[in-house]
Amino acid sequence: MNRLADATSPYLHQHADNPVDWWPWCEEAFAEARRRDVPVIISVGYAACHWCHVMAHESFENEAVAEVMNAGFVSVKVDREERPDVDAVYMTATQAMTGQGGWPMTVFATPDGTPFFCGTYFPRENFLRLLESVTKAWQEQREAVLQQGAAVVEAIGGAQAVGAAGSPLTAELLDSAAAQLRREYDSGNGGFGGAPKFPPHMNLLFQLRHHQRTGAAQDLEIVRHTCEAMARGGIYDQLAGGFARYSVDAHWTVPHFEKMLYDNALLLRVYTQLWRRTADPLAARVAAETAAFIIDDLGTPEGGFASALDADTEGVEGLTYAWTPAQLIEALGESDGTYAADLFGVTQAGTFEHGTSVLRLARDVDDADEEVTARWARVRARLREVRDTRPQPARDDKVVAAWNGLAITALVEQSRLTGDPVTAAAATRAGELLAGLHLVDGRLRRVSRDGVAGAPAGVLEDYGCVAEAFCALHQLTGEGRWLELAGGLLDTALEHFAAEGGGFYDTADDAERLVTRPADPTDNATPSGLSAVVTALVTYSALTAQPRYREAAERALATIAPILGRHARFSGWSAAAGEALLSGPYEIAVVTEEPAADPLLLAAYKAAPPGAVIVAGAPDRPGVPLLADRTMIDGASTAYVCRGFVCDRPVTTVEELVAQLS
Numbered sequence: 001m002n003r004l005a006d007a008t009s010p011y012l013h014q015h016a017d018n019p020v021d022w023w024p025w026c027e028e029a030f031a032e033a034r035r036r037d038v039p040v041i042i043s044v045g046y047a048a049c050h051w052c053h054v055m056a057h058e059s060f061e062n063e064a065v066a067e068v069m070n071a072g073f074v075s076v077k078v079d080r081e082e083r084p085d086v087d088a089v090y091m092t093a094t095q096a097m098t099g100q101g102g103w104p105m106t107v108f109a110t111p112d113g114t115p116f117f118c119g120t121y122f123p124r125e126n127f128l129r130l131l132e133s134v135t136k137a138w139q140e141q142r143e144a145v146l147q148q149g150a151a152v153v154e155a156i157g158g159a160q161a162v163g164a165a166g167s168p169l170t171a172e173l174l175d176s177a178a179a180q181l182r183r184e185y186d187s188g189n190g191g192f193g194g195a196p197k198f199p200p201h202m203n204l205l206f207q208l209r210h211h212q213r214t215g216a217a218q219d220l221e222i223v224r225h226t227c228e229a230m231a232r233g234g235i236y237d238q239l240a241g242g243f244a245r246y247s248v249d250a251h252w253t254v255p256h257f258e259k260m261l262y263d264n265a266l267l268l269r270v271y272t273q274l275w276r277r278t279a280d281p282l283a284a285r286v287a288a289e290t291a292a293f294i295i296d297d298l299g300t301p302e303g304g305f306a307s308a309l310d311a312d313t314e315g316v317e318g319l320t321y322a323w324t325p326a327q328l329i330e331a332l333g334e335s336d337g338t339y340a341a342d343l344f345g346v347t348q349a350g351t352f353e354h355g356t357s358v359l360r361l362a363r364d365v366d367d368a369d370e371e372v373t374a375r376w377a378r379v380r381a382r383l384r385e386v387r388d389t390r391p392q393p394a395r396d397d398k399v400v401a402a403w404n405g406l407a408i409t410a411l412v413e414q415s416r417l418t419g420d421p422v423t424a425a426a427a428t429r430a431g432e433l434l435a436g437l438h439l440v441d442g443r444l445r446r447v448s449r450d451g452v453a454g455a456p457a458g459v460l461e462d463y464g465c466v467a468e469a470f471c472a473l474h475q476l477t478g479e480g481r482w483l484e485l486a487g488g489l490l491d492t493a494l495e496h497f498a499a500e501g502g503g504f505y506d507t508a509d510d511a512e513r514l515v516t517r518p519a520d521p522t523d524n525a526t527p528s529g530l531s532a533v534v535t536a537l538v539t540y541s542a543l544t545a546q547p548r549y550r551e552a553a554e555r556a557l558a559t560i561a562p563i564l565g566r567h568a569r570f571s572g573w574s575a576a577a578g579e580a581l582l583s584g585p586y587e588i589a590v591v592t593e594e595p596a597a598d599p600l601l602l603a604a605y606k607a608a609p610p611g612a613v614i615v616a617g618a619p620d621r622p623g624v625p626l627l628a629d630r631t632m633i634d635g636a637s638t639a640y641v642c643r644g645f646v647c648d649r650p651v652t653t654v655e656e657l658v659a660q661l662s
Contacts, residue, residue: 048258
């Protein structure tokens, strides 16, 4: 038995019975390597990772491989989702050495953590040869190994340096970024680039905001087309809602089947905002189904949201989700089975493996007549019942602070437009979990599981995403405590993560020391720590009328402006925050005795400019700065619209409010 049985990470639990003598990431593991004078294997992955499972079955469960690893190395297993700081350092090293990266990530390091050889997935025979080569080099060419490690550390230190202060983020720069995205847009299939194709949620949100500010029709069409293509493709679960991680092809047909909380949270925001701007019924349906997926399929008993559903079921990709025409007929009967095969693009040849197909929506149903939509709904429901009897993918049920923050904000936005009390309650309950369990002595813990907070400290993205979520809950509930909690997190970020020149490190100044201190301002699968905290700073400043938080956001955006100018696809969240700043952001206060049913409030939700903050409640409600000294005119509900702390005249009709916001 190795040392992983008591870990909070489901990924580490998957390896707890390996014959490999695994250690979790800890100082004791490196001390053991120093004592034995052997190198360290750092193996990084996550629970829903298909190729991580493959390497585990081929190598880590193999007695012969384990014998070599145990004899010549100290082996450390890391969950990248639990320790994104460790992952960031060694991923940068892997990319520097190999030109690419991915998971599983396999790093050979000295006993002080210095990487000297890096790679990703290795088949068993290749891995055995590599173990033998590294052992020989460590024993016979130690000086060369140490020199290579020093060179790698120098390279990654430069790659992870905090950006210097640059020029302010301007309208011209954001216009240029939008133009870049138009050039890289796949006009045939939607999205950007070729296979594999990932949902470009952060760029889509930026383009929606850019369209709203500038009126650029092409930006809205890119979002509309991409959202429709994804929602009708196999990357979207046509029976239960929710998006898979990515498509293995360029046209969204066959997904990599893992479903991540962060993708669905970010896509929920995009579809909600697309619906808000266009009243598109497909966008409304997908937003509602994605919210339901997050709540029903990823909700935990404690009120948070689990990280992911696995890519595999019983070691087989797509086992739960793929269909043949015969299976459809068996489930539905001849008539409905043939209809379903046509509707969902299920063919005899198959679109996936072994003659099976992934369900796609090959026909438009959202605008169809009542008879068509009723049949479609009946067929979906029956297929879902049948699919639920199949083996199901495993769930990684750890709660990640940043990703729950993204989900809370998305659920709040969707609930405000729909008035759905279930969605609002789920968002609030998740916020309570973060505030009550993850916030310990004023500092965030990165993860929890089964109601127990894990040891890893929160990183910058946790502080930014959770602070934004608390700002969203303040706007939803009108409770001042959420705003107070958000301010505390942002003060901690400014005190412990900020760098000279306006940028941010991804780890705190009092966090565990790694071989370098990571600082990556570019977006990847999730918003960068910098863009997440900037978004929260902009929102908090607007809600509190405290300019210093806005100024901190502007300084941080100035450090990423050069990257945005060259690599717009990897800076979408910062660009979206920049659009909010250029817009104002607007501060909208609706003074009313009945906020839940007030037409002024719903009009504000529908017409608000990019990044606007919106609060509602009785005059001078405690803990809500935007309601201070605001009165109702002649006893009627009254809206106050401000921009950059400068206010228009108060209005009492929907028409007047919409005119001010447009």
